[in-house]
Amino acid sequence: MLEKFKSGLFYTAIGKYSNVVVQLVVQLVLSQILTSTEFGIAATVNVFLVFFQLLADSGIGPAIIQNKDLKRSEINSIFAFSLYLSLTLAIFFVFLGYPISWIYNNVAFVSLSRILAICLFFYGLLVVPQALLLREKNFKTVNYTAVVSSMVSGTVSIIFAVMGFSYYSLILGNTAKAIILFSVYYYRTGTTFKFKLNWEPLKKIYAFSKNQFLFNFINYFSRNLDTLLIGAVFSQSALGYYDKAYQITLYPNNVLTSLVTSVVHPIMSDYESQLDKIKQVYLRVSNLLALIGLPLSIFLFFASQEIIYIFGQNWAPSIASLQILSLSVWIQMILSSTGGVFQSGNRTDLLLLSGVLSTILNVSGIITGILFGRIETVALFLVIAFALNLIQANYLLMIKMFNASILEFLKVLIKPAILAAMQLVVFLLLPTLPFHFFVVLIIKGMIFAVVWMIGIVITGEFKKIRTELLAR
Incomplete structure (x- = not known):
């Protein structure tokens, strides 16, 4: 298992880190x-x-990864269903622009929905080929393709933006990415299409995919309601500022958490009956994510102004929201790893329950924040909701799935909390630096790195990590 994990992490690291750099640029x-x-x-x-x-995924992707008994002919039948479903949804999306334009009072959504219908069609088609590659643990192809598609997507967006295509440039870049991803995945897997639908393979994955889909469906609203309401209640400009701050807080997830979570389910699904092994992996992953995430949250809070100014000082209204949302970075990192753990233990029922609770908490927080009439209060109550979700998710994992104590999870947070406290003290004592914001950001980044290194040495985590790496 360790060799598979190391190989998966290696290629995923190349893909994720390259992707983040490309997207950031x-x-x-x-x-x-x-x-x-x-x-x-x-x-x-x-x-x-x-x-x-x-809707196009319908839980099919994770179900194909989990079910090792599916034959290639059965996967081809599932692909046929996926094609028909994607085509139907794409046609429906063409006309969705009209009600969206009415809700947000902007006719631009009519033409945007027509372009995105093409994008949606290809994103729906790539679900089965991508799942097949992950099932075969072909992380190399998946991640190299993701990097290339991001580079092409970014280039397309920048070219059209320079040419004056406004928000269309972002949409066209995304569409180019979907087409490239599908084309490569389809070619590499040799997936074939049958006009006649065979429902038997779908019945095989129904139980797993049903819960997975319901979780995704519910989780969608808990993760996107803030965007929907801010754009409708406040303005598109306010949404732009809020979304900029929120997207920045997702970078640690893209760089660190997704690196691990992308390989957890494909590999750990082989150990479905060995819950103790899955638990130990989860606790160690949580510990490592917290060791980075907790101190990083403190750094992002104190460096929010400099980070936002990199995008331009015209984005200054995003600073307060970024400061607040930065406190949830470590929570989001750990929460992002829980889904793959539920899936690996074949407990999508608990995953669904966690999704329901998460939605209730997130929606309550978002609506409460909206009622106060500021994007900063939306960010604040969303952070509170994330914290409560960390508790409920780990209750379901540790007690309901692993039949263990939640104290086992809390113990892995002790040393990361010490590292975060060290960062807090240092940055509180740091005086205002009279330099250009970019220079200040570099200085703060160096301080963060030095204090973090001292922290992992003092707590003994450096020696532990080194021992693990040498043992592998």
């Missing part, structure tokens, strides 16, 4: 060209795209 360039309103319009329509993407 693209965002930096586009932030100088496009306004917050244009970003807000793109963010709004993308929320609807994400919803239709999860």
